[in-house]
Amino acid sequence: MVIQSAFWKDKRVLVTGHTGFKGSWLSLWLEGMGARVVGYALSPSTQPNFFELSGLREQLVSVLADIRDAERLRATFHDHQPEIVFHLAAQALVLPSYARPVETYSTNVMGTVNLLDAVRQTKGVRAVVIVTSDKCYESREFGPAHREGDPFGGNDPYSSSKGCAELVTAGYRSSFFCPLDHTRHCTAVATARAGNAMGGGDWSPDRLIPDAIRAFTQNRPLPVRHPGAVRPWQHVLEPLAGYLMLAEQLCTQGANFAEAWNFGPPTEHTRTVAEVLDTLVGLWGEGAAWTGDSVPYPHETPCLRLDASKALSILHWQPHWSIDTALRLTVEWYRAHLSGQDMAEISRQQIGRYSRETGSLFAT
Numbered sequence: 001m002v003i004q005s006a007f008w009k010d011k012r013v014l015v016t017g018h019t020g021f022k023g024s025w026l027s028l029w030l031e032g033m034g035a036r037v038v039g040y041a042l043s044p045s046t047q048p049n050f051f052e053l054s055g056l057r058e059q060l061v062s063v064l065a066d067i068r069d070a071e072r073l074r075a076t077f078h079d080h081q082p083e084i085v086f087h088l089a090a091q092a093l094v095l096p097s098y099a100r101p102v103e104t105y106s107t108n109v110m111g112t113v114n115l116l117d118a119v120r121q122t123k124g125v126r127a128v129v130i131v132t133s134d135k136c137y138e139s140r141e142f143g144p145a146h147r148e149g150d151p152f153g154g155n156d157p158y159s160s161s162k163g164c165a166e167l168v169t170a171g172y173r174s175s176f177f178c179p180l181d182h183t184r185h186c187t188a189v190a191t192a193r194a195g196n197a198m199g200g201g202d203w204s205p206d207r208l209i210p211d212a213i214r215a216f217t218q219n220r221p222l223p224v225r226h227p228g229a230v231r232p233w234q235h236v237l238e239p240l241a242g243y244l245m246l247a248e249q250l251c252t253q254g255a256n257f258a259e260a261w262n263f264g265p266p267t268e269h270t271r272t273v274a275e276v277l278d279t280l281v282g283l284w285g286e287g288a289a290w291t292g293d294s295v296p297y298p299h300e301t302p303c304l305r306l307d308a309s310k311a312l313s314i315l316h317w318q319p320h321w322s323i324d325t326a327l328r329l330t331v332e333w334y335r336a337h338l339s340g341q342d343m344a345e346i347s348r349q350q351i352g353r354y355s356r357e358t359g360s361l362f363a364t
Contacts, residue, residue, distance in 0.1 A: 126187060
């Protein structure tokens with residue numbers, strides 16, 4: 001199964017969080033396949049940012065508003081009548097969730113409530129993909145990779161809020177979008193949980209790759225708080241491909257795919273933070289270094305792995321790029337930006353390469 005580009009031609013698609021890292025890459029991909037994309041999000045939180053560098057500001061209908069503004073969100077649904085919805089708007093960082101827990105919960109939990117309630121009040125929405133996180137699961141420190149049926153939890157406000165978002169989605173699905181009654185309401189709702197996404201255009205603070213790129217460009221060593229932590233690293237296009245494939249199946253198969261889905265690398269390909277940084281240092285070259293940070297930080301799960309066998313066997317999604325390839329393409333993107341190249345073109349080229357290698361089509 002591959003992404004059917006023809007399916008997306010002229011589809012009305014709403015992407016919340018379209019000014020963020022993953023949301024911008026997804027919106028650019030959708031735009032390249034001919035979808036009619038409407039974005040709903042706050043203004044970009046960093047300068048520079050992928051949203052502006054990719055040219056999306058001039059290409060999409062962009063509603064700059066808070067996901068917690070239920071009235072504005074409902075009005076956006078009413079005005080644009082989306083057929084497919086991708087919900088990525090979130091407070092997406094662990095450390096800021098300790099500093100701003102109320103904002104984190106209100107955005108990630110009530111934002112999801114607002115989104116699903118707007119869907120409930122809008123006829124014609126066929127597919128909804130709620131993007132949560134690999135951190136939604138109850139932490140068990142070290143153990144087998146998480147599967148979709150594992151209990152929710154989280155030792156920090158961000159992780160906990162994503163578990164809550166999963167419960168909200170399950171509650172709305174069973175109450176208003178029950179798969180057994182799909183022929184009546186015709187709306188299929190799924191959740192997607194992905195690993196740590198890397199790629200060009202991310203300048204978020206307190207994320208490993210953006211922090212490393214900032215340090216490398218300033219010729220200073222990057223202090224690292226948890227070098228032994230294990231994460232399911234993957235290029236951002238990998239989970240986005242999963243979201244697109246899932247949305248297609250929600251539209252065409254309905255209730256059969258209205259479930260939770262993990263999108264992560266093979267468990268044997270997971271690496272520690274130190275291993276990822278060593279590879280990144282080698283790719284970047286001069287000026288790149290990292291060192292352990294002895295400053296105490298709040299708790300973070302030492303080992304996080306996802307079991308994506310369900311997506312592999314049923315959705316026929318599979319990761320295509322190794323961690324080394326993902327890191328190399330990430331470095332190439334940032335190097336191109338530093339040299340003043342056209343980042344919209346560079347980004348389209350990377351999507352085009354991924355699409356060709358996976359058998360999909362994309363208008364570069």
